[in-house]
Amino acid sequence: MRTLELSLGLALLCLLCAEAEDPGAVGLDKNKIAGKWYIIAVASDSESYLRKKDELKMAMATIMVLGEGDLKVSFAIPTPEGCKKSEWIYKQTGVPGEYYCPERGNKTAQVVDTDGKTYAVIFASRLKDGKTLHMLRLYSRTQEGSPKITALFKKLAREKSFTDEMIKMLPRQEKCSLDEV
Secondary structure (H helix, E strand, C coil): CHHHHHHHHHHHHHHHHHHHHCCCCCCCCHHHHCEEEEEEEEEECCHHHHHHHHHCCCEEEEEEECHHHCEEEEEEEEECCEEEEEEEEEEECCCCCCEEEHHHECEEEEEEEECCCCEEEEEEEEEECCEEEEEEEEEECCCCCCHHHHHHHHHHHHHCCCCHHHEEECCCCCCCCCCCC
């Protein structure tokens, strides 16, 4: 579950990535990424994810933009043990499109596709025990993604070599959420 939590957070951070070096790259600005997001789909090659994917439910994240482009990201992640809430500060790495959390190790992520308003597809990689793990996530401003966006997510997941068994559309849940910022 920790692998999922760490990757989910970093992915949201990369919504700023293209804007930092190329303001027109994905049509985003810092004000557009701030606020509430739902993680509505995930694909991963992590063995721990694959073992637990049927237990996963929709998570929530809230982003606040801080000075110097840093981000404060708060999470609410439902787990079998209850609602796990956390908050982390993420910093730019200096490499366009990369963010990191000093307390959370070496993880990178990038925006694969977004309309800048309603959804974002994020690809994240991290090194764990000598292996590089990959995760693709679909973020939405609402708890339900349109059929067009979910089809796009599945297509992009297959292009990144994720099999159907690695892809999970996360069921909606109401018990684990964040207070409004």
